[in-house]
Amino acid sequence: MIQPAAPSQSDIRHDWSRSEVEALFALPFNDLMFRAHSLHRQYFDPNEVQVSTLLSIKTGACPEDCAYCPQSTRYETGLEPEKLMEVEKVLQQAAAAKSSGASRFCMGAAWRSPKDRDLPYIVAMVKGVRDMGLETCMTIGMLSESQAQTLAEAGLDYYNHNLDTSPEYYGDIITTRTYQDRLETLSHVRDAGMKICSGGIVGMGETASDRAGLLQQLANLPVHPESVPINMLVRVEGTPLAHEADMDPFDFIRTIAVARILMPASHVRLSAGREEMNDEMHALAYFAGANSIFYGEKLLTTDNPEANSDMELFGRLGIRPEQHCVERAPENPSPQFYDAAAASH
Ligand code: SAM
Numbered sequence: 001m002i003q004p005a006a007p008s009q010s011d012i013r014h015d016w017s018r019s020e021v022e023a024l025f026a027l028p029f030n031d032l033m034f035r036a037h038s039l040h041r042q043y044f045d046p047n048e049v050q051v052s053t054l055l056s057i058k059t060g061a062c063p064e065d066c067a068y069c070p071q072s073t074r075y076e077t078g079l080e081p082e083k084l085m086e087v088e089k090v091l092q093q094a095a096a097a098k099s100s101g102a103s104r105f106c107m108g109a110a111w112r113s114p115k116d117r118d119l120p121y122i123v124a125m126v127k128g129v130r131d132m133g134l135e136t137c138m139t140i141g142m143l144s145e146s147q148a149q150t151l152a153e154a155g156l157d158y159y160n161h162n163l164d165t166s167p168e169y170y171g172d173i174i175t176t177r178t179y180q181d182r183l184e185t186l187s188h189v190r191d192a193g194m195k196i197c198s199g200g201i202v203g204m205g206e207t208a209s210d211r212a213g214l215l216q217q218l219a220n221l222p223v224h225p226e227s228v229p230i231n232m233l234v235r236v237e238g239t240p241l242a243h244e245a246d247m248d249p250f251d252f253i254r255t256i257a258v259a260r261i262l263m264p265a266s267h268v269r270l271s272a273g274r275e276e277m278n279d280e281m282h283a284l285a286y287f288a289g290a291n292s293i294f295y296g297e298k299l300l301t302t303d304n305p306e307a308n309s310d311m312e313l314f315g316r317l318g319i320r321p322e323q324h325c326v327e328r329a330p331e332n333p334s335p336q337f338y339d340a341a342a343a344s345h
């Protein structure tokens with residue numbers, strides 16, 4: 001049995017050049033997969049996948065113009081807007097998510113940024129979900145320094161805020177907030193001591209170089225995001241990207257593999273778009289280094305695979321849901337899996 005090499009500090013870099021990342025994308029598929037999977041084994045149990053459940057706590061009527069998003073008020077998508085959900089209802093949903101096996105509960109709001117008058121409710125949601133023993137995650141738009149501080153004090157574990165695409169392609173997708181705005185929110189989240197969940201969307205008509213640019217930006221942050229969602233565009237009728245062409249599925253898998261290589265100690269989440277992926281595509285994504293999913297029949301407003309079809313596939317592939325996510329600080333990887341693997345052979 002060949003032992004995986006031990007994790008090494010030199011795997012964790014923050015100085016990736018665009019051409020280096022593009023060169024990874026250009027590798028022959030098998031070479032890229034081999035490299036990504038080998039690194040994956042050094043940092044993680046390859047047979048464990050972290051499972052999060054998502055809930056839209058405030059739906060639609062968003063003033064932003066993100067071209068992919070069914071929740072923007074600018075596009076006719078037929079979505080019925082809903083006000084901020086009552087705290088009690090959110091806690092009921094979290095309890096249901098916990099009993100169906102989720103270890104993290106992620107709450108999303110269609111806001112540009114939260115209003116200070118909403119924060120007491122948000123804080124109550126975080127505290128309530130935490131008290132159930134679930135990890136907490138929120139994605140409620142741009143945060144000021146003090147809002148990030150308030151959420152951190154409430155005990156929020158993760159904040160999700162995506163860079164979405166490369167800096168060059170970004171202006172084709174969103175005009176109501178800048179790339180710099182997004183980077184600032186991420187730095188407020190980090191400074192407040194929370195973990196970062198940040199990734200992007202592919203399949204929006206971007207080039208391979210744009211995908212490289214997105215991952216380069218994420219990997220060159222001062223600390224890697226602990227969680228990196230890779231979303232495949234969900235094409236929603238009424239949005240400007242509704243009729244975007246299909247993306248080559250292998251290019252999607254390449255994006256997962258390059259994310260794994262660039263951020264070896266981070267969880268890479270196979271995020272939106274799984275409804276269009278068959279079992280074989282899921283299996284390839286897990287092999288390439290994806291080790292987190294959103295679980296449950298709905299994402300925020302669009303469909304996700306049924307929970308039991310995910311569990312059935314886990315069973316067929318010998319994958320276990322990660323019990324509780326013990327994040328390693330990416331700057332200080334601990335070779336727990338390597339030790340365990342070495343001890344068992
Ligand atoms: N409104 C907040 C914000 O944008 O910061 C939080 C919620 S927003 C829906 C969270 C992320 O979902 C977006 O940044 C985007 O990456 C992803 N997303 C939204 N619509 C999507 C779609 N149609 N397909 C794939 N990903 C999508």
Ligand code: DTB
Nearest residue numbers: 108139229271272299300301302
């Ligand atoms: C992320 O990167 N993807 C999730 C989560 N973070 C909030 C959202 C996907 C949304 C897909 C479209 C929808 O369901 O509205």
Ligand code: SF4
Nearest residue numbers: 062064066069072110
């Ligand atoms: Fe609003 Fe977020 Fe959708 Fe953009 S992605 S339109 S900010 S809900």
